[in-house]
Amino acid sequence: MFRMSEVNEVDHQSMQHMLTEGSVDWEGFGRQIALEANDLLGGRDAVLIFDESGFAKKGEASAGVARQWNGRLGKVDNCQVGVFATLCRGDMATLIDTRLYLPEDWCLDEARCKKAAIPKDQRQFLSKSQLALAMLEIARQRGIQFGIDGGYGKEPAFLRGVDEQGCRFVADVHCDQTIYLQDPELRVPDWSGRGKKPVRRQPQCAAQRVDQWAAAQAPEAWQRLTLREGEKGLLVADYLHALAWVWDGQEENARCWHLLVRREVGAETISHYCLSNAPLDTPWQELARVQAQRFFIEHSFREAKSECGMADYQGVKQAVVSPAAISITVSQAGCSYQGQIAHRG
Numbered sequence: 001m002f003r004m005s006e007v008n009e010v011d012h013q014s015m016q017h018m019l020t021e022g023s024v025d026w027e028g029f030g031r032q033i034a035l036e037a038n039d040l041l042g043g044r045d046a047v048l049i050f051d052e053s054g055f056a057k058k059g060e061a062s063a064g065v066a067r068q069w070n071g072r073l074g075k076v077d078n079c080q081v082g083v084f085a086t087l088c089r090g091d092m093a094t095l096i097d098t099r100l101y102l103p104e105d106w107c108l109d110e111a112r113c114k115k116a117a118i119p120k121d122q123r124q125f126l127s128k129s130q131l132a133l134a135m136l137e138i139a140r141q142r143g144i145q146f147g148i149d150g151g152y153g154k155e156p157a158f159l160r161g162v163d164e165q166g167c168r169f170v171a172d173v174h175c176d177q178t179i180y181l182q183d184p185e186l187r188v189p190d191w192s193g194r195g196k197k198p199v200r201r202q203p204q205c206a207a208q209r210v211d212q213w214a215a216a217q218a219p220e221a222w223q224r225l226t227l228r229e230g231e232k233g234l235l236v237a238d239y240l241h242a243l244a245w246v247w248d249g250q251e252e253n254a255r256c257w258h259l260l261v262r263r264e265v266g267a268e269t270i271s272h273y274c275l276s277n278a279p280l281d282t283p284w285q286e287l288a289r290v291q292a293q294r295f296f297i298e299h300s301f302r303e304a305k306s307e308c309g310m311a312d313y314q315g316v317k318q319a320v321v322s323p324a325a326i327s328i329t330v331s332q333a334g335c336s337y338q339g340q341i342a343h344r345g
Contacts (some may be wrong), residue, residue: 034096037087042145046089047290049150049297050100050132055311063116063222066103072305082133086297087146087260091228093296095304097138099131100176116294129158136165148290153275156248163255163277170260170290172275175211177245177273184254186247203247203254210273214240215259222263225285229291235292236269241284246275256280260287 025326052072063080063107070079087098098320106113107125126134132151139146153159153171184203222238229235240261248252255277262272276287304310 008136030097031142034144035095035189037096040095041087041089041092042146043089046087046146047148047150047293048139048146049086049088049294052081052083052128053301054081055313057317061116064100064106066105072248072343083128085135086300088296093300095300097135099135101128101131102159114154129155133161136162136167150290150294151331153221158332159275168278170275170287171276173271175277177210178207179210179246180205180207181244183245184247186253210259214270227289236265238265239284240286260284260285260291300325
């Protein structure tokens with residue numbers, strides 16, 4: 001395992017010049033990393049996973065720094081946040097792409113953006129789910145091969161965006177996600193002849209929350225599945241599965257997706273509620289195994305920060321969009337290959 005500065009005894013100042021002032025094709029560099037990862041991990045049984053990671057940072061000058069949620073610390077704190085894509089197959093995974101999240105306050109402050117050397121074409125506000133969708137589109141353009149996208153889907157627009165790109169997903173949703181247990185058959189109600197004539201489509205059956213549906217299921221409805229080898233032995237969980245319709249209140253028709261609920265063995269509380277747009281005849285066991293692979297992006301973050309210095313700031317000027325180093329880690333069963341690439345705004 002080597003850091004970039006340790007390879008071939010590189011002069012420290014020269015390396016910093018490359019990161020801050022050198023004419024490096026970062027887009028081409030990132031594309032090469034993604035293509036090499038695809039050669040190793042890509043395929044129909046691969047999963048593309050999106051998640052965010054926070055980097056604690058003091059002060060106000062570093063690009064994108066703000067008081068926001070830092071998952072590593074488990075609280076709101078002064079930090080930068082990046083949205084990452086990980087390609088995973090089986091028990092191997094690697095980070096292949098990233099975007100710096102720029103809070104809206106930054107985008108509205110031209111002087112601050114200019115001082116931090118954020119390019120003009122990157123000063124528009126994009127939500128984290130929009131950044132993830134952009135990375136998904138780029139991955140497809142680069143020819144990255146994956147069968148199911150394991151995206152984080154607690155924003156409905158993200159799930160619909162993935163669906164409209166023709167990609168399959170298995171995504172966690174909030175416990176208050178509403179579903180219909182049958183086709184709501186959306187239609188405009190008949191006009192009674194009195195009052196304003198209705199124009200909006202309405203569902204013909206009641207919706208319910210996923211946590212309320214799960215709580216009403218009989219104990220025998222839960223099915224146990226052994227997922228994979230974990231850090232402490234076999235990983236086993238109990239699941240509920242059903243087909244459910246979701247509607248955002250605006251679309252012409254509701255979408256029929258898989259609903260998957262996960263509860264750890266021996267636990268009383270539910271750990272995950274998931275939706276998937278996989279074909280309706282897809283076995284729920286396949287969906288459960290895809291959902292369980294979300295562990296590997298967290299594993300990639302942990303290794304990249306502890307072994308490759310992803311949370312360290314190696315830039316010498318404010319012009320660098322920190323963190324200056326984005327680590328690429330491929331790990332499998334105790335052995336790992338690790339490298340490090342630099343990233344500017």
